[in-house]
Amino acid sequence: MGFFNWAAPAFGHFADRWSPESIEEIVGWLAPYLGEQKRILDVGGGTGALARRLSQSADAQVTVLDPTPEMLRYIPTDGPIKGVVGTAEAIPFPDDSFDAVIVTDAFHHFRDQPGAVREFRRVVRKGGGVLVVELDPTGLVMRSIALGEKLLGEPGAFFTPDAMCEFMKTHGIAGNCAAIRGVSYRFVGTVR
Numbered sequence: 001m002g003f004f005n006w007a008a009p010a011f012g013h014f015a016d017r018w019s020p021e022s023i024e025e026i027v028g029w030l031a032p033y034l035g036e037q038k039r040i041l042d043v044g045g046g047t048g049a050l051a052r053r054l055s056q057s058a059d060a061q062v063t064v065l066d067p068t069p070e071m072l073r074y075i076p077t078d079g080p081i082k083g084v085v086g087t088a089e090a091i092p093f094p095d096d097s098f099d100a101v102i103v104t105d106a107f108h109h110f111r112d113q114p115g116a117v118r119e120f121r122r123v124v125r126k127g128g129g130v131l132v133v134e135l136d137p138t139g140l141v142m143r144s145i146a147l148g149e150k151l152l153g154e155p156g157a158f159f160t161p162d163a164m165c166e167f168m169k170t171h172g173i174a175g176n177c178a179a180i181r182g183v184s185y186r187f188v189g190t191v192r
């Protein structure tokens, strides 16, 4: 976790990149999955910038799971969202604890991606959702970013949108992928 330990202050300042439009979009993708309690787990949620906005806009109970305490310390302990130390591959919650899992700009950092998806299927109730916002590695910009991350000691395992859909389906979460903006795309799938 070296990279995120020292990079945490930068994320603390710049991670709140979510415009009202992008939050509205995310709430729309999650809405079909949210039950009465609206329990969302933001895996690799870092400083909690997205979680804070989602808890306000969707009136949801959002928990941020992240292995880097330096990132989580930007989440006020007396606020509406909860920060928990842990990894996607070993989520410290019982089965069926959430209506949805979200992962933004973090899936490519997971060292055991099949293990992470297995955990999503375990902690999300049947009929709940998984939303992954990722970076499409196709193209020069993303190849440069991927190289930069590798040189900084945090090599990523990126998927193209088609490969992400196929990967998720193979690991039990059927869904669809769509380009969103810039080099980003989103996967939305249902836990069966």
Ligand SMILES: C[S@@+](CC[C@H](N)C(=O)[O-])C[C@H]1O[C@@H](n2cnc3c(N)ncnc32)[C@H](O)[C@@H]1O
Residues within 6 Å of the ligand: 004, 015, 043, 044, 045, 046, 047, 049, 050, 065, 066, 067, 068, 071, 086, 087, 088, 089, 103, 104, 105, 106, 109, 110, 111
């Ligand atoms: C680029 S940051 C993204 C933070 C936030 N989701 C966002 O969109 O701003 C990636 C985050 O993934 C976390 N991370 C890395 N490996 C992880 C793992 N195995 N399980 C969960 N989170 C992980 C890092 O600690 C970091 O906070």
